[in-house]
Amino acid sequence: MEIFPAIDLLGGKVVRLTRGDYGKVDVYGGDPVETARAFKAQGAKNLHIVDLDGAKDGSAANFGVISAIAAEGGLFIQAGGGIRDFKRIEAHLGAGVSRVILGTAAAENFEFIERSIELFGNAVAVGVDARDGRVAVRGWRETTAIDALGFCEKLGAAGVDNIIYTDISRDGTMEGANLGVYALLAGRAGARITASGGISSMEEIEELKKMGIYAAILGKSLYTGAINLKGAIEKCR
Numbered sequence: 001m002e003i004f005p006a007i008d009l010l011g012g013k014v015v016r017l018t019r020g021d022y023g024k025v026d027v028y029g030g031d032p033v034e035t036a037r038a039f040k041a042q043g044a045k046n047l048h049i050v051d052l053d054g055a056k057d058g059s060a061a062n063f064g065v066i067s068a069i070a071a072e073g074g075l076f077i078q079a080g081g082g083i084r085d086f087k088r089i090e091a092h093l094g095a096g097v098s099r100v101i102l103g104t105a106a107a108e109n110f111e112f113i114e115r116s117i118e119l120f121g122n123a124v125a126v127g128v129d130a131r132d133g134r135v136a137v138r139g140w141r142e143t144t145a146i147d148a149l150g151f152c153e154k155l156g157a158a159g160v161d162n163i164i165y166t167d168i169s170r171d172g173t174m175e176g177a178n179l180g181v182y183a184l185l186a187g188r189a190g191a192r193i194t195a196s197g198g199i200s201s202m203e204e205i206e207e208l209k210k211m212g213i214y215a216a217i218l219g220k221s222l223y224t225g226a227i228n229l230k231g232a233i234e235k236c237r
Helices: 032-041 052-057 063-072 086-094 104-108 110-123 148-157 179-188 202-211 229-235
Strands: 002-010 013-018 021-029 046-051 076-080 099-102 124-131 134-137 142-147 162-167 192-196 215-218
Touching: 002 032, 002 052, 002 063, 002 192, 002 229, 013 032, 021 032, 032 063, 046 052, 046 063, 063 076, 063 086, 076 124, 086 099, 086 110, 099 104, 099 110, 104 110, 104 124, 104 134, 110 124, 124 148, 134 148, 142 148, 148 162, 148 179, 162 179, 179 192, 179 202, 202 229, 215 229
Parallel strands: 002 046, 002 215, 046 076, 076 099, 099 124, 124 162, 162 192, 192 215
Antiparallel strands: 002 013, 013 021, 124 134, 134 142
16 A cells, blocks of 8 residues: 655645644644655655635646655655646646646536546546535635545546545544555545544554555644654555
């Protein structure tokens, strides 16, 4: 199983939100490039980046920061937040991002996802952010009527290779991942599943690995020291 340490960007700073609430922000650093270097020094080969400003308003507010991190080299970077058209996909890939994550665009325009897969293949992943079992969009601020598990199945059937599933109620809480939903997804989604939201112990990482989950995203657990990144990477080899 792959481990992706996470850098969430808000106003150019490294932050974590609690349950997707922009009013509950913990700042963990003012230099995202240095944070990425620190992860790499601990053995990280992957990095998950979210532009929270972009996720909220569709802007490219932190594109320069993402580009600077990518320019450092040595990391497989997946990045999302505000990527809602082909031009933005091409810009990120051109800047050195390995895989872009589409969220709001996927939920609101399924034809865009299908065309993106045709054009960019597995360089496109879909982030499914779920609140009470329904897909949330626009920086998690709006909850749709779309059933999250059913949407994952639809994405898999359409040829999406990677789905990043976040349980918003767990994200940034250190209360533990929703292991039950990942057990369901591992058997029905038809795509590689990345678990995100609330992972706070090595035991949870082991459980996700046993399920056949492709990857786990670690955020607050790393910043608070609850999980040692080097140890998590070694455990998943």
